[in-house]
Amino acid sequence: MAFEKDKKSDILQKGLEMASHLSLEALTFGELAKEMKMSKSGLFAHFQSKENLQLEILDYASRYFAREVILPALKEERGIPRIRAIVDNWVSWGSKFSGGCIFVAATTEFNDRPGKIKSRLLDQQKKWVDVLRRIGEAAIKAGDIKPDTDCEQFAFELYSLILGYYYYDQLIEDPKIEQRREKALNQFLKEYSN
Amino acid sequence: MAFEKDKKSDILQKGLEMASHLSLEALTFGELAKEMKMSKSGLFAHFQSKENLQLEILDYASRYFAREVILPALKEERGIPRIRAIVDNWVSWGSKFSGGCIFVAATTEFNDRPGKIKSRLLDQQKKWVDVLRRIGEAAIKAGDIKPDTDCEQFAFELYSLILGYYYYDQLIEDPKIEQRREKALNQFLKEYSN
DNA sequence: CCTACCGATCGGTAGG
């Protein structure tokens, strides 16, 4: 079920699920049409091209991500609580789809294929890093981390921590991975704390 | 040019380059045959199935990785020099292929597709994390990091740092990314140092 | 290692 309430959103929700499982490029009109119980060309009429379908899935995912990960974190008190919330929300997001986070998957898939999709991903990732940076700035104002913190560096290290967790959890199946992430996050917060 | 000197290795080298660019699944016999100036079925005869081709490419990449990343690092003095070498070598490895590190790409691609390829990737990643852990243990013996270091945690955090760099470098194009990685590595070493 | 071929599916179009 899509979180937006029209037919196209239902298609995009299913497309997002399939793209997360198969990858954005391996998703086909034929398979998506079968899932939606539509004809292939009926589906095609909604999107005009495969690239357009892929872009619309990324935009839909972006709205979904804002709703599930970013907005709830921004409702938490700034500083440590908000930092912990954004990590927790991201982890929940990644585990919501069988194939993991579509942005991570699409980034590895399109990193050397210049075009509209790579550009869109770049915009989205920049916004994400910006959110992390602003969460760092808010933590300074809250007095939770050092006032001279380089918040770009803060964002980079926080994102690295999340990605490391994500890889371990996806493949290596380390039973202690939750504790490792917690320990790394605590160390990270201690390093930056006031 | 392949680093091993038979016909099949030449095919695997080209297959690795193409798989790194396109992804393991999007690589096809038809395209690889065209690149090798062979007939499709002539190429097919070497591998019997697509899955087999994919597995052989991963094994070839693994031998290549050992030669380019792991062995040279193990020749460095244990402790800090070896830790810095493994990070540097990994970074060079990732930038050697237009599409980046095939293991990272294939992991995101196959994380939710159980089968021989996922199992092979799991084996390979476990070996990689083992190498990082042993580099941590050697650093304890060298007196460079704290004797009570949890070397599994050490490996997790070092891998996270590398992955964060990798993502930034691939997509975000932060001009300061080299400094950020250096700063994060220094902080990491300081955190664990004796 | 080749030619010649298989059924299935691809992205996309014509026409309604």
Next chain:
DNA sequence: CCTACCGATCGGTAGG
């Protein structure tokens, strides 16, 4: 939103 279709390509096979 549909049926019917296009040329191209897919993984794989037969037979040599």
